[in-house]
Amino acid sequence: MATFDLELVSPERLLLSRPVEMAVIPAYEGEMGVLPNHAPMIVALRGGVIRVTEGGQETEQLFIMGGFAEITPTRVTVLADEVTPVATLSRAAAAQRVTEAEAALAAAADETPEVRDRASDRLMAARAMQEAAQAA
Template sequence: MATFQLELVSPEKLLLSRQVEMAVIPAAEGEMGVLPGHAPMIVTLRGGVIQVTENGQVTDRLFVGGGFAEVTPERCTVLADEATPVAELSRAEAETRIREAEASYAAAAGESPERQDAAMERLLSARAMLQAAQAA
């Protein structure tokens, strides 16, 4: 089966760089499947799970807290704000992040719409992290 190069980069390190059959990424507009020959685009990522498929099987599941993805017909490069294998997620850490994000969102009530949006993005990312941790 045809493959493309998938690279997942976080601020700390290069987490993944190999040929894969398919990747499903959490684009801001919804889940997006990437296959070889995909139309070129750049998308914003929301907090969620990237699923990597090789040999007809999901081989990797990685939580990303947001970021960007650049897709070309031969490559998909994900620049993640943070990235963690789903198996390493902590439910307690996710619950702590939710509490902190809820407090931050409440504090942003009188702030600019941009600050409110950023606080909401953190909250949604923390909720996605909890959901991924519970599913692991």
């Protein structure tokens, strides 16, 4: 089967760089499957799980807290704010993040719309992390 190069980059380092058959990424508009020869685009990512398919099987699940993806017909580069393998997610840590994000959103009630939106995005990402941790 045809492949494309998938690169996953966090602020600290390059985490993944190899040919894959398919990647499902958590775009803001919804889950987005990427195959070789995909139309070029740049998409914003929300907190969620990237699923990687190689050899006809899902080989990896990586949780990201958000970021951007640049898609070309031969390459997908994901610039992620934070990356954690789903298998290593902690339910307790995810629950703590949800609690902190809820408090931050409540504290942002009188702030500008941009500040409230960022706080809301963090809460949605924390809730997605909690769901992924429970499913792992």
